Amino acid sequence: xxxxxxxxxxxxxxxxxxxxxxxxxxxxxxxxxxxxxxxxxxxxxxxxxxxxxxxxxxxxxxxxxxxxxxxxxxxxxxxxxxxxxxxxxxxxxxxxxxxxxxxxxxxxxxxxxxxxxxxxxxxxxxxxxxxxxxxxxxxxxxxxxxxxxxxxxxxxxxxxxxxxxxxxxxxxxxxxxxxxxxxxxxxxxxxxxxxxxxxxxxxxxxxxxxxxxxxxxxxxxxxxxxxxxxxxxxxxxxxxxxxxxxxxxxxxxxxxxxxxxxxxxxxxxxxxxxxxxxxxxxxxxxxxxxxxxxxxxxxxxxxxxxxxxxxxxxxxxxxxxxxxxxxxxxxxxxxxxxxxxxxxxxxxxxxxxxxxxxxxxxxxxxxxxxxxxxxxxxxxxxxxxxxxxxxxxxxxxxxxxxxxxxxxxxxxxxxxxxxxxxxxxxxxxxxxxxxxxxxx
Numbered sequence: 354x355x356x357x358x359x360x361x362x363x364x365x366x367x368x369x370x371x372x373x374x375x376x377x378x379x380x381x382x383x384x385x386x387x388x389x390x391x392x393x394x395x396x397x398x399x400x401x402x403x404x405x406x407x408x409x410x411x412x413x414x415x416x417x418x419x420x421x422x423x424x425x426x427x428x429x430x431x432x433x434x435x436x437x438x439x440x441x442x443x444x445x446x447x448x449x450x451x452x453x454x455x456x457x458x459x460x461x462x463x464x465x466x467x468x469x470x471x472x473x474x475x476x477x478x479x480x481x482x483x484x485x486x487x488x489x490x491x492x493x494x495x496x497x498x499x500x501x502x503x504x505x506x507x508x509x510x511x512x513x514x515x516x517x518x519x520x521x522x523x524x525x526x527x528x529x530x531x532x533x534x535x536x537x538x539x540x541x542x543x544x545x546x547x548x549x550x551x552x553x554x555x556x557x558x559x560x561x562x563x564x565x566x567x568x569x570x571x572x573x574x575x576x577x578x579x580x581x582x583x584x585x586x587x588x589x590x591x592x593x594x595x596x597x598x599x600x601x602x603x604x605x606x607x608x609x610x611x612x613x614x615x616x617x618x619x620x621x622x623x624x625x626x627x628x629x630x631x632x633x634x635x636x637x638x639x640x641x642x643x644x645x646x647x648x649x650x651x652x653x654x655x656x657x658x659x660x661x662x663x664x665x666x667x668x669x670x671x672x673x674x675x676x677x678x679x680x681x682x683x684x685x686x687x688x689x690x691x692x693x694x695x696x697x698x699x700x701x702x703x704x705x706x707x708x709x710x711x712x713x714x715x716x717x718x719x720x721x722x723x724x725x726x727x728x729x730x731x732x733x734x735x736x737x738x739x740x741x742x743x744x745x746x747x748x749x750x751x752x753x754x755x756x757x758x759x760x761x762x763x764x765x766x767x768x769x770x771x772x773x774x775x776x777x778x779x780x781x782x783x784x785x786x787x788x789x790x791x792x793x
Contacts, residue, residue: 356565358387358534358556362573363630364476365392367430370483376571376633377529378489385494385559387534388480389552390472391427394420401452402468405460414456421449424475431483441482448475467544473533473552481531491529494520500537500555502545508537508554510617514562521563532559553614557625561617568618568625570610575629576638577602577609579651580786584779587792591638593645598734599625601768605690605732606655615640644736649744651734652785654778658690658728659706660758661713664698665720674719675699681715690730691761691770700759702730702772728758729778733769733785744789745769751788755781 357377364370377386390398397420404413424445432438448471455464473496481493499516501509521530534552539545547554553570560568574582576590577599594602596619604612609627618625619642628637644650663678678699682689685708692701703709706726716722738744739762748769759772773781786792 354383354385354563354565355567355569356385356387356556356560356563357569357571358552359389359571359630360552360573361389361392361395363571364388364480367427369630370431370480372630372633373480373571374484374487374489376630381528382566383528385530385532385563385565387532387552387556387559388473388476389534390476393423394472394475395469398469398472402460402465405455405468406465410456414453417449417452417456420452424449424479428479431479432486434486437482437486441479444478444482445475463543466546469546470533470536470544473536477531477533484529484531489529490527491531492524492527494530494532496533496536496555497538497544500547500558502537502539502547504540506539506545506548508547508558508617510558510562513558517559517562551611551614553611554617557614557617557623560623560625561621564621565623568623569628570625571628571630572609573629573631574609575632575635576627577607577651579790579792580782581606581608581654584654584782585786585792587786589790589792590636591650592636593639593641593643594650595644595736595767596625596640596642597765597767598644598650598736599640601732601734601765602651602653605730605734605768605770606653607651647735647737648741649733649735649738649748649789652782652789653732653734654782655690655704655730655732656775656778658702658704658730658772658775659709660700660702660725660728660772661716662698662700662723662725663716663720664723666697667720678716678719681712684715685712687712691759691772693759693761702728702759704730725758727775728772729775729781731771731773731778731781731785733771733789734767737766738769739763739766747788748785751784752781755784 359373397416401413401416428438428441484491499513501512503509534555535546537545556568578588578590580588582588600612603610615625625640626637629635687703687705690702713722755773755777757771761770
């Protein structure tokens, strides 16, 4: 069995859905196909929820009506026969009836999660209507029947596996299943979502639970690239990455994956392929346990970083100092990305400033606290970087004119991480592309 996940852009137009149907029927292997909401839908649903939270039901109604019109037009171009269109419109009408009903009731967080779930529910049902019209045998597999998270919002892989296995066993004659990404049930049994990584996370969890032969993530780009193609003119797709390398790249800014999304596949050793819906025959990127080669594979960058420096002469030989510093960040549930230390100072970075004022207030008794906002992390990722000849020399020669604020190396054999002013992010990526990869 293989798992194939298609993102919002891959199903965002009727002709794209037609292409997806072609892709999933290219071979006879049993498949579970995971779909995201149509591109733009989740943003609209968020807008509806925000308007409801602010008590502005007029705005919410306007967004609902605009979204409804978009879906009616989509159905007209997705399906050919009048019978298929009528059936699909009736199904989608139920979801917009729900969205209109919420305008009349009290808004709360649980209701908001129900609103956000509508996108995936509608995209899968519309796609099922199209497959039915084309005579393609399949089964709609509701994610809410098997996908669950615990009280800490962590997926319950064991429970997911048991429920999914039972459903597949009951339908052993079927070879094609269509299900929703992103949505699940929480510990209370309410509709919820996976948050981190969304539909990619769903696909990875399903692949792990079903011990799939491969988990294919189909997007609008042909795999993970050696640099950010939105910033750097010439980039190339990476043929193979280890799970660790892919996780490092995802964590430090590569937008094609969320860092948490491939963990289930890695834990259960299911290969992951990143493929392009618009170029289905392109190799894409294979992510497996083995890195395949040594040296730098890619660079990635993350914006909106805040650097915090705590300077104190009391740090000298003061065991327990770092523990006290870390406890402040733990208290405010704020993750630390980078850290460097000296005898009298510790510098670290965070990517969320939600509790920055509280954190500073609690750090001030430890010493002088300095803050640098609007920084960027640039991570150079590969396999055995330190043992690869000339790599570090090329790296530091490339950034000779960049005002580097921090360098982190040695915590992982897979990366060297730099902190630079946000205004130098683009230049840093460009000089690294030339200096390390030889690409202008």
